[in-house]
Amino acid sequence: MDNKIGIGILGLGVVGSGIIEIINKHKEMLYKKTNCYLSIERILVQDIEKNRHVKLNKDILTTDAADVLNNPHVDIVIEVIGGTDDAYLFIEQALRNKKHVVTANKDLIALYGRELHDFAKQQSCDLFYEASVGGGIPIIRGLTDGLVADEIEEVMGIINGTTNYILTKMDEEGVPFEKALQDAQDLGFAEADPTADIEGLDAARKMAILTRLAFHMDIRLDDIKTRGITNVSLTDLKYGKELGLTMKLIGIAKAHGDTLQVNVEPVFIANDHPLSSVKNEYNAVYVKGRAIGETMFYGPGAGSLPTATAIMADVIHVAKNIQLGITGKSVPMIERSARLSPHHLQTSSFYIRLHVHDQVGSFAHISQLFQDMDMSFKRIIQTPMKKQQTAEIIVVTHQTSLETFTNAKKKLQQMDVIKSIESYYQIEGETI
Template structure:
C-alpha cells in the first residue's frame, strides 16, 4: 500500500491527540483512503520536554526546514498556535507544495483569505475544520449540507471556557472569580484567559463561520464584542428567575441582506436548545431558508475531539491526493456584503441598574425610555444595599442604536449606575 507521509508542527494537547489517533485508527483510515498514513516528522519548540504519546519511529526536531525540505512529506498539520510564526511557517510549507491542516482559529480569522490564495496558487489543500467548535464538524457541514440552501442565521456557543464558567455560576452560585479558577484548575481555561473571557476567541470563530455561511469576509473590528468578565452573579440569578440562562453567544445574521455579527452575553429562554448546553460543550444553530433550524452539539475543545476534526481533514486531503484533485478551496462561497445598520438590528433587552433609593428615580428612567421611543416589558425592584435599590428591566424589541443611546443617557443621570445590558433571545 502506498504511503502518505505526514509532518506535525507542534506537539501539545492536540498534536499529541493527532499522533495517537493516527496510530490507533491506522487500519480503518487505510481502508477508507486506500493509503497508509504515517507521521514521519514532528517539529517541537522544546526537544527536552517529555511527551505522553508514543513517538516510536517518528523523527522529533526543532527545525522547520525538516518539514519544508522533505519531499516525502505530503501533509503538514499545524497545531503550534501563535499567529505570526505559524503564518510564516505555513506560507513556506505551501510554497514547498505541502498540504496544510490547521486548528489555528486566530490565524485563519485574520489571514485565512491570503493563505487560501497562496494554497490555490500552489495547488495545495488548506483545511481547518478544527478551528471552530472543536469536535463538531460544523464547517464541512455548512459547505456540503447547506450548499443548496440560503443560510439566514448562525448562532451558538462557540467557546467552552466561558460556557463552563457561566454554567458554574448558574448551577453552583459561584462568583465569576471562583468559576474561572475552577476552569483553570481543570484545564478548560488558560493561565491568561483574556481571549476567552473577553469574547475575542468566540469572535474569531464567528469570523470563520460568517465566511462559510454567508460568503462574507469580516474583520474583528466589524464585530460588536462583549465578554463575560463583567457578569454579576445577581444578574444570572435574576435571569434564571425570569426563565432565562445567560450564555455567551456568537450571532451572525442577515438583516435586509446586510450582515450583523456580534458576540456577547445573551439571555436565552430555558425552552431554547442553546439554554441546555452545559459546561465546556459547544453548540451551533444554523437556520436555512429551506431546512429551517438545525443544531450541532458536542465538545468544543479537548485533545481527542479536536484531534478527531484534524483527522477528518487529513482523510479529506488524502482522498484528494488519491483522486489528484488537490488545490480546491475549503470554501468557495464568496460575495460582497455590507454591515447591517445599528437601527436595523433589533432585540428585546435586559437592563440592570444600581439606583439610589429615593423618590423620583423611576421617573427619570421612564423619561429616558419615552424620549427614545422605547418601552418596558417588565420592571423589578429589589434591595441592593442599605442606600441603593437594584432595578431590573426587560424591554420590548428595540434597535441597537436605541439601546446604546438609552445606556448613555442613563449613565449620565445622577445616582443611577448601569450594571449590565444584555440582548434577550426571542423564543
C-alpha cells in the same frame, strides 16, 4: 507501497500526540476509508530527547522545520504549533512546495484565512481547518457541505469552553466570577493568563472564521464588537432565573440584507432556546437557515482527542482529494469584505438593570422615557434595596433596535432619578 500518503506534523503537544495515537490505532480503518496508507514521515519538535507518552521512532523527529516543509515524502502538513508568526511562514512554505495543509490554528485562520485560501487555491492545494472552531464538532463541514443548499440567516455559537464553564458554575452554584475562574484554572479548563478567553477574543476569532463560511464574507477581527464576561454579576444571573433566562457568552452573526452584524458578548438566552441548555465546557453552534429553520451542532469544544479527530477528518478528506486529483477545489468562496449592519437594523429585546432614587414619580419618569423612545417593555421588576431611598429596577424590553436602545440608555444616564445603570444585556429567544 504505491498508495502511500506522507504526513508531516508541525508540533508534538497533546493534539499532535492524539493524531499519532489515532493513526497508529486505526491503521486498518483509515486504509479502508481512504484506500491508502497514511505514513508519518517527519515531526517538528522543540526537543528531540524529551520523554513522550506516544510510541514513535525518534528518527522521524526534527528540530528543523525545513525537514518537514521541504521533504519530498510529505504530502500533507498538519500544523499544530499554534501562534501566528512561525505558523504563518510554515504554512506558506508548505503551500509553496505544493503540500496540502491541515491546521487547528484559529488565530492564524481568523487573521489570514482569506489570503491563505487564495494562495492554496493558486497552488491547487487543500487547506482545511475543521478543528479551529468547536474542537471535535464537525461544524465547518456542516456549514460548507451539510447546509450548502441553504441561505444562512443567523449563526450563534457558544464557542469558548472556558467561559461557558465559568458561567455554568456561577449560575448553578452561585459562586462569583473570580472563584469560578479559579476553579476553571485548577481543572485545566482555563489558562494561567485567561484574558483571551474571558474577554471574548478567542470567541471573536472563531466567529471571524464561521462568518466567512456561513455568509461568504470576510470580516476583520477589529470589526467584531466584543465584550467579555468579567463584569457578569450573580445579581443579574439571579434576575435571569426569575425571568427564564440563562447567561451565555455568545458569538452572534446575523445577515441584514447585504450587511452583517457580528459580535461577541454575554447574552441572556431564553430557556426554551436550544443554546440555553449547553453547559460546562461544552460548545454548540446554532444555525438558522431560510429553508432548514433552526439547527444546532453540539459537542466538546476542546481536548486533544476531539481536536485530533477533527484534524484526521480533514486529513482523510485531503487523502481522498489527492487520489481523485481534485485538491484545491473544495476551498470555500469568500466573495467580498463584509459591510457592517447599521445599528438601526440590529434588533433584539434587551435586559437593563437600574438603580433609581426611590421617590414618588421616578417610576413614572422612566416609563415616560421608554414611551417617548417608542420602546415598549414586556416585564418590569422593582425591588426596594437596603440602601436607603434606592430601588432596583429591571426592565425587559420588547424587540427594538440597537440604535433606539443605545439612545434610551444615554437618556437614562442623564435623568436625575437614575443613580446608575448597573448592567444591560441583549436577549435572544422568545422570552415569556
